[in-house]
Amino acid sequence: MAAEPDDIELYEHELREIAGYAADCARRSLSIFEQSLPADTRPRDAIDSADAYAGGGRRTGALRQSAWAAYKAAQEAGTPAAADAARAASHAAAAAYLHPKASAHQVKHILGAAAHAARAGELASGEVRGAAADTLEWARQHAPAAVSAVLGRLPAAPAGGGRVGELIRELDASLRD
Incomplete structure (x- = not known):
């Protein structure tokens, strides 16, 4: 039986900074989704929820639900580009639920919004x-200190995940340099 990953230090202010960063990254691709499905507000609502948490709001069930709703919007999107834009929004809202475990999987929670937006x-x-x-460079330049600090406590991004996985690994490596 595999051992559980070690716990890492993870502070509320770091979660807030990471969620705000993820929302900023996801917002960069939101128009791609909205051009495909202009009446569907689920991705925008997820980004707004992440922003509210980043600004001092509570981590509530509504925040988690907004992440799931954006994920569902991705499944219903009319184009692959719109689907990735909705996934970026889903990752933004889910970033508030990063776990304090030294698991490579957690890297996807930190950088997923940026990678899907890219x-x-x-x-x-x-x-x-x-x-x-261009999107990854923007994400690298705008990453708050908390992103690099928390990434430094985690193993490198895991293998796999197709093109989005490649983008996560590329951004992860650049933020650790």
Whole structure:
């Protein structure tokens, strides 16, 4: 039986900074979703919920539900780019629920919004890899101290995950340098 990962230090102010950062990253691709489904507010609601938490709000069931609702919107999106934009929003709201475990899986919770936003931009541009690079560079430059601090307590991003996994690993490596 595998041993449980070690606990890490994880503070409320770090969760708030990470959630705010994730919301900022997801917001960069929100228009891609809204062009596909303009009447569907679930991704925007998830980003707004993450912002509210980052600004001092409580971590409530409504916040968690907004993450799940954005995830469901991704499943119903009309295009792959819109689906990744909705997944970015889902990751933003879910970032508030990062676990204090030294698990590589937690890296996806920190950087998932940025990676899905980058993939959404890449898909919307017709697979131009520079679109993802621009988004990742923005994410690297705008990452608050808490992002690098918490990443430093975790193992590197795990293998797998397709193109989004590649983007997570690329951003993870750049934020650890």
